[in-house]
Amino acid sequence: MKSAQAEQEVTAVTAQIEMTDDNQYLTFILSGEEYGVDILRVQEIKGWDKATPIPNTPDYLQGVINLRGAIVPIVDLRKRFGMEKLEYGPTTVVIVVRVQGEDSECIMGIVVDAVSDVYNIQEEDLRQIQSNGNEAVTESVHSIATVQEKMVILLDIDRLLNSGELATMSSITQ
Secondary structure: OOOHHHHHHHHHHHHHHHHOOEEEEEEEEEOOEEEEEEHHHEEEEEEOOOOEOOOOOOOOEEEEEEEOOEEEEEEEHHHHOOOOOOOOOOOOEEEEEEEEOOOOEEEEEEEEOEEEEEEEEEHHHEEOOOOOOOHHHHHHEEEEEEEOOEEEEEEOHHHOOOHHHHHHHHHHHO
């Protein structure tokens, strides 16, 4: 049972979040660049552990893991974005996120080089990105923000996979 003090603290934090015009983003490193995802979509961060491979799936799908009884597909963002392969090391992590498709929501893990920080970014600090020729990156980029004199590429986690790929992920987890 929650104490009255705990309930007051939760209410105060919720009010503070609702009063700010900032959006919070969890940032991570991928091939030397900093990327971010909406922190409200992040379920948890785990150290890298081997995934169980699934046959006849795209090469960027590392496989699946069992996360407290839920089957979670794991996507290697380096492979998804066509970047150079890098051996997983001690800083390699899986960020478990909730992805909203057209008809359903699924949980998926994304493998990144390292977690960086959490930033509060105001809407007016977001800039749209022009196409760079890599469709997988361009389609999933929400915007770019300058934070502490560095560029952060903010991803739209719902567009990281197209609807067909998301349907494949959903079928794996059911």
